[in-house]
Amino acid sequence: MTTPTRHVLSTDGVSLAVYETGDPERPTVIAVHGYPDDHTVWDGLVGLLADDFHVVTYDVRGAGGSEAPKRREGYRIPQLVDDLAAVIDATSPGQDVHLIGHDWGSVQSWGAVVDPRLEPRLLSFTSISGPSLDYAGAWLRGIRRHPGAALRQLAESSYIGFFQLPALPEAAIRAGLLDRLIARTSGTAARSEDDAVNGLELYRANFLNRMTRPDPRATVVPVQVIAPSRDPYISTRLACEAPEPYVPDLRAQVVEGRHWVVAEQPELVADLFRGFVADVTR
Template sequence: MARTREPDTGRWLDTSDGLRLAVREHGDPAAPTVLAVHGYPDDQSIWDGVVAALAGRFRVVTYDVRGAGESDKPRRTEAYLLDQLADDLGRVADLVSPDRPVHLLAHDWGSIQAWHAVTEPRLAHRFASFTSISGPCLDHAGRWMREKLRHPTPRSLRKLVNQLIFSGYIGFFQLPALPELAWRTGVMGRLISTLERLDPRTAQNPTRPAVSDGVRGLALYRANMRERLGDPGERRTDIPVQVLSPTGDPFVSTPMQTEIAPWVANLRIRRVPGGHWLPRSRPDLVARCAGELVEHVEGGTETRGLRRSRVRPGRRDFQDQLVVVTGAGGGIGRATAAAFAAEGAHVVVADIDEAAAENTAALITRTGAGATPHCVDVADGAAVERFAKQVHAELGTPDVVVNNAGIGLAGAFLDTSDADWERVIDINLWGVIHGCRQFARQMIDRGEGGRIVNIASAAAYLPSQLLPAYGTTKAAVLALSQSLRAELAADGIGVTAVCPGLVNTGITTSTRFAGADDAEQARRQQAAKRLYQRRNFTPQRAAAEILRATRRNAAIAPVTAEAKVGLVLSRLTPGLLRAAARAELTPR
């Protein structure tokens, strides 16, 4: 197997059993080294986009693992054992960075062998950090499966069955001759192309594996799966590990990749929307996440993304997340901002009333949590755009955005002027549109999903003679939220429409009654205030429901009992609600 030529752009590495691996280096040799390891049936070209994004800051090294690309292809199955693959990896690290540990970045089978290396005591000191994508430690996977069987619950068994379905191809790869035939007849290539089309981004940069790599690489499964999954060892690591788990991976389920805290002391988990070939589909995302960990381990600041993803005991649901709440100067908005802050989030408190925003922020910071006040008119699209850009520049991309700002408007349709309509639409509907548009784009660009929560109303589905304008805007918010939920789902962004019902807030005294003089305005406002006070559903209780809906990624979240009953009736007996509206019996 001796070769005299050099690989196209790089050099050869001799392995312990006489093979040669093709190694390439990119970037400044003096910078920290990122060693990227590809999976099956890929070669090192899968990292091209990631290399382009990282090489300006780091020295990036890629290589074709044995059996792939330009590297030698051993004929014996035993040559593909994980011990040998990990030894290859260690030799590459010694070659390119003999004096400093390297930072591992690996995908699929590259991750499997990297896990074996970082949990191997004789090799672990060679690695400073590890970012893993779509490839578990086989020993951890074996223990994970056995744990599900030892302590069976409906949830744990569902996870296990789901993973076994995902892993059905592994059994096929153990068969003689048939997998090779599938490769040589093009069946495997067509199957991979079909799976890639499930992720539109991968379809733009598809995998084109060589048939010879596919055939030779079958030995990876035949040499290792029975041994490692059948009798899992106790393999642990203390180095910083970051798992990027694509939520749409058809081969490795999220639970098996991420439920590994017992064996990894310093663990971060980032669930990201996307399919199996994340290095091809989102090289920018992979480079950013890996770069954040490398820079932190090398002495840099720990980013919010790293803090948010860190696994630790007692962690709160929204710990280290960034949450934006509009209309947070009082009422439900203030209570929601405080509730998120109590869960460990840094809250951006936005309101048109600057003093009210500052008061809410001060209330939160006195508890030891983080809050930043902003004055913004959500009806002004340009102002919301500036606000979103400022939040991004100063704090980053929000994880949760609550479009809560709104006003009340009551009165018959014929008493409601054009100016009344314009004002309520500008704030209640356009305010939500502006917030969704500006922050959804940031979430998409970040590539790690998020949550958008739009505060609608039970009036969205409960017809009322007295709330035609208000109910129209809230029905539009509900419809917008449903449409956005479908549109943004592929990017991992959940959209929830919250329908509060009768919540005792200051909106009762600020709601205008169209067509009423000052005296009548005051009388009706006081009557509404007494009704809401008797109901006495507090903003804090509403905020708790909003957080619960955000955790569950609910599509529609009615808050009060009347809102929940009204939603059911709107679906089962809409005629009854219309009759109630004619009789002015609809709750408001």
């Protein structure tokens, strides 16, 4: 098990396990993992970037070596943004950072991209398989413009409704059903049951409110969206089209791959990330 470089306290006292690789004097990139992963999903990418970047990963609250909040409110996106702010302050004081997120790590990072406190500190954001819930909600409300795509996305997201139920999702995870589902769409290893159960609160604390009453906001942060063509959870149309009205500097990259492209094809992700960073910092 990897030993954290440091533990960082968030605004509500939850301790976050943080891992740093590479020279702190080099540009910092912070990578935020999704559900039901921990920081190790980035191991391949970290190895590819560490010669040129100060790479920071952390276990989000409720996962890996980080503490879990005692209440559901502790998983709301504004609190997750506070977590990211604390990690940035601790690992890159006084220096702006590049941000990359996958799945729920990307979903919560969109909250940082439009946050007035953090937006000026973000040099770029690379979003992989994790849309802004506000942008997604607004895109789905425009169903008349893309009825087929919207209905397909709703079908692909049907598992989220199951996650809202009491007790049954936890029982399914304990029975190994989540691992079997992931195994059909990814070659990655089994996840921690406790982390998966904790992470259900991400869906319960955020989805219904954000999707039924979206509040999409614009950002000046340059954004690259990497959309795997064989992602069974997030359609390429949602990933690429939903941010368009709100992100003036948007680059959308549809790639051949599956949902866990960050673990399965880290070389591809590293190349796209390097090219994007070179472009926005030129």
